[in-house]
Amino acid sequence: MFSQAEENYLKALVQLIHFRDQGNEVGTNELALYLNVKPATANDMLKKLREKSLVSYVKYGKISLTTEGQKAGMDVVRKHRLWETFLVEKLDFTWDEVHEVAEQLEHIKSKKLVNSLDDFLQNPKFDPHGDAIPDREGRILIPYQRLLSEVSIGKSGKVVSVKDNSNSFLQYADKIGVRIGGMIEVAGRESYDGQTTLRVENKDHTVSDKFCMNIHVVCPTCKLGKDCSKNDCSF
Amino acid sequence: MFSQAEENYLKALVQLIHFRDQGNEVGTNELALYLNVKPATANDMLKKLREKSLVSYVKYGKISLTTEGQKAGMDVVRKHRLWETFLVEKLDFTWDEVHEVAEQLEHIKSKKLVNSLDDFLQNPKFDPHGDAIPDREGRILIPYQRLLSEVSIGKSGKVVSVKDNSNSFLQYADKIGVRIGGMIEVAGRESYDGQTTLRVENKDHTVSDKFCMNIHVVCPTCKLGKDCSKNDCSF
DNA sequence: TAATAAAGTTAGGTAGACCTAACAAAAAAT
DNA sequence: ATTTTTTGTTAGGTCTACCTAACTTTATTA
Ligand SMILES: [Mn+2]
Ligand SMILES: [Mn+2]
Ligand SMILES: [Mn+2]
Ligand SMILES: [Mn+2]
Numbered sequence: 001m002f003s004q005a006e007e008n009y010l011k012a013l014v015q016l017i018h019f020r021d022q023g024n025e026v027g028t029n030e031l032a033l034y035l036n037v038k039p040a041t042a043n044d045m046l047k048k049l050r051e052k053s054l055v056s057y058v059k060y061g062k063i064s065l066t067t068e069g070q071k072a073g074m075d076v077v078r079k080h081r082l083w084e085t086f087l088v089e090k091l092d093f094t095w096d097e098v099h100e101v102a103e104q105l106e107h108i109k110s111k112k113l114v115n116s117l118d119d120f121l122q123n124p125k126f127d128p129h130g131d132a133i134p135d136r137e138g139r140i141l142i143p144y145q146r147l148l149s150e151v152s153i154g155k156s157g158k159v160v161s162v163k164d165n166s167n168s169f170l171q172y173a174d175k176i177g178v179r180i181g182g183m184i185e186v187a188g189r190e191s192y193d194g195q196t197t198l199r200v201e202n203k204d205h206t207v208s209d210k211f212c213m214n215i216h217v218v219c220p221t222c223k224l225g226k227d228c229s230k231n232d233c234s235f
Numbered sequence: 236m237f238s239q240a241e242e243n244y245l246k247a248l249v250q251l252i253h254f255r256d257q258g259n260e261v262g263t264n265e266l267a268l269y270l271n272v273k274p275a276t277a278n279d280m281l282k283k284l285r286e287k288s289l290v291s292y293v294k295y296g297k298i299s300l301t302t303e304g305q306k307a308g309m310d311v312v313r314k315h316r317l318w319e320t321f322l323v324e325k326l327d328f329t330w331d332e333v334h335e336v337a338e339q340l341e342h343i344k345s346k347k348l349v350n351s352l353d354d355f356l357q358n359p360k361f362d363p364h365g366d367a368i369p370d371r372e373g374r375i376l377i378p379y380q381r382l383l384s385e386v387s388i389g390k391s392g393k394v395v396s397v398k399d400n401s402n403s404f405l406q407y408a409d410k411i412g413v414r415i416g417g418m419i420e421v422a423g424r425e426s427y428d429g430q431t432t433l434r435v436e437n438k439d440h441t442v443s444d445k446f447c448m449n450i451h452v453v454c455p456t457c458k459l460g461k462d463c464s465k466n467d468c469s470f
Numbered sequence: 471t472a473a474t475a476a477a478g479t480t481a482g483g484t485a486g487a488c489c490t491a492a493c494a495a496a497a498a499a500t
Numbered sequence: 501a502t503t504t505t506t507t508g509t510t511a512g513g514t515c516t517a518c519c520t521a522a523c524t525t526t527a528t529t530a
Binding site for chain 1: 476477479480481
Binding site: 090093097100107 | 322325326327328332335336339340342343344345347348351352355
């Protein structure tokens, strides 16, 4: 199997390369910064992981994970997020206390343990921070996103991404408090032209339909939308 | 805190020095053998632990734990046994599958985690192998032992130790299948002279009262005897 | 385009936890 | 009381995962 250090690098690479919407090019320095080590150390490890066919990169080039490397990294993410869920659901930890401990627990080596834990927790799809938990094959559930313009009146959504990246759009969004990770409630919508009243950070703003068509949101609690059986599902 | 290796040595020392009825003198070779390392390695570590005031020993002398070292070792034992209990009680592991995983889990560093786990499991007093779980102060519950001669007819006990160590006694005990860790049921007892019928490994043997007065047994399920509230308690 | 800055690499070094081989002390057997 | 065996110690070496300092390549800016 892999050492604790190797696992941390593989997980970091999955996170930097695959779990970010933009700028998924990753270099030695960025990886080192992310893991709180020096670039020289990260460089050593990259060479080692290349030997083991877990990453693929050439000197001075950008880093990518092989299929095998990605699978291994996903597995660490899976374990991390399952343990976080365990700590919150079963041991009454709060969401901000779990990370440090999960950072250790994610390295326990036992297939049976992980899968039993998964079942014990009733195969959760998202961890306490709302991040998707990869299944045993490393597959991840993409949260059910919808455009803010399609959210019904009275419902709320959590912003996950924006389509428009122009300065005017971003500055406007920022001005009314709309940011990635933030909550928006659709307080009202005019049927005549789609003028929409959004409640953001306890303040109401009337915006155009065009604006709403550029914002992706998910259900803040389950992230699953349509197929979700939870009774507090927003979608 | 302590490194994983240090913790393994401390736990081993607690086990060799304090959790054995006889022969609690421990040397470098025995420690090394127990931990599957070479004597030279154990010697290195002992010097390191002495520096840290966790063990106390002189060159060529026997090893003992300081108060601090014993506390630290007990804590590892506590974690090991709590995790074993978790695996069996909550994740449906069998008693023979838990050791290897607990060997890893015992090194997770988080006071809150251990204590929450303890509560989640409802503060168990014994692990799946029947070994006592130290409490947060490192105190251990001594199982409630009684002499086989005091066990009521129909009840069963698990052998934990013998008083007589003569060859004739041990050979006799061996012949009828009585060994440490084994089960004995008191099938009958003659009120005239205490002649007792024992059921061992599905065979009946009639033995003297004198024989029964040399065998210590505990309740095989709870080990607590009198004060135990479990309805399958044998005592 | 040349100068400067940023990013990435290499060489050489440390600490922890292990090893082998040679040696010394203590215990057991003759 | 020697010899032999067992037990314990030391010296010196490996491997992993870090580090610093010097250097090279690539990217940015003047
Ligand atoms: Mn980690
Ligand atoms: Mn998380
Ligand atoms: Mn261990
Ligand atoms: Mn046990």
